[in-house]
Amino acid sequence: MDIQAIRKTxxxxxRVYDFYFGAIFQHGRKTVIDGMNCQPDDCILEVGVGTGLSLPLYPDDVYITGIDLSVDMLEQARARKARDGLDRAILLEMDGEKMTFPDNSFDKVVAMYVASVVPHPDRLVAEMQRVCKPGGELYIVNHFHSSHPLLAGMEKLLAPLSKLLGWRPDLSMDQFLRETDLAVTQIIPVNLFGYWTLLRAANTKQPLREEMVDLMPLRAAAGR
Ligand SMILES: C[S@@+](CC[C@H](N)C(=O)[O-])C[C@H]1O[C@@H](n2cnc3c(N)ncnc32)[C@H](O)[C@@H]1O
Known part of the structure; x- marks a missing residue:
């Protein structure tokens, strides 16, 4: 799906998202956030925050930034923020594949039910890695193509309806992991029949590039 199709869908x-996708996906949302080991004042980025169903699940002492492409979904999230007094949440319209945050801005970055919606899942993950601090953690909850022959067949049949559904039912986990280069530390089945997956990954990128650049003249002066 392209950006315009996502916004339209x-x-x-x-207005009906919470009714259809609230309770049914809540186990996945809760499992991620419970397992995040949030520390006081952690800065957490949630990409594709949607109507903000996850927001009340975070502890009160963390800062949450939620971004989404859809102004209509964000409008619902803002209403929830006001209703529930979620003052520590900031909600912004932004493309998760091209974020405007500086490198290393967040302790933890999470995307729930988003990887099979975005046009380029590899770019989404690359951006999540970029804005997450070295040693931070990334969390992705998504449905991946089933290995069960009957379900896999149904997903293939549904694949041409991606634009109407609002997500691709046939995203392969093997391909996703190959293309994204994620350092996965845990894989947990979530939601009904474990049909969705929580991927937890370490942000293993190198420390700040500026630090490395700054060290170079020092090393040269020291003859190393
Ligand atoms: C299936 S909904 C999931 C919403 C929410 N995470 C949840 O738990 O219910 C997918 C969300 O991702 C958003 N989205 C899709 N592509 C995006 C992108 N490139 N950048 C930011 N948000 C995006 C959609 O607008 C939608 O709100």
Missing amino acids: YRRYA
């Missing part, structure tokens, strides 16, 4: 979903 989620404009259609925004």
Whole structure:
């Protein structure tokens, strides 16, 4: 799906999203956040925050930034923020594949039910890695193509309807992991029948590039 198609689809979903996708996906949302080991004042980025169903699940002492492409979904999230007094949450319209945050801005970065919606899942993950601090953690909850022959067949049949559904039902986990280069530390089945997956990954990138650049003249002066 391209960006315009995503916006159009989620404009259609925004007012009814919680009714259809609230309770059914809540186990996945809760499992991620419970397992995050959030520390006081942690800065957490949630990409594709949607209507903000996850927001009340975070501890009160962390800072949450939620971004989404869809202004209509964000409008629902803002209403929830006001209703529930979620003052530590900041909600912004932004493309998860091209974020405007500086490198290494967040302790933890999470995307729930988003990887099979975005046009380029590899770019989404690359951006999540970029804005997450070295040694931080990334969390992705998503449905991946089933290995069960019957379900896999149904997903293939549904694949051409991706634009209408608002996500690709046939995203392969093997391909996703190959293309994203994620350092996965845990894989946990979530939601009904474990049909969705939580991937937890360490952000193993190198420390700040500026630090490395700054060290170079020092090393040269020291003859190393
Ligand atoms: C299936 S919904 C999931 C919403 C929410 N994470 C949840 O737990 O219910 C997918 C969300 O991702 C958003 N989205 C899709 N592509 C995006 C992108 N490139 N950048 C930011 N958000 C995006 C959609 O607008 C939609 O709100």
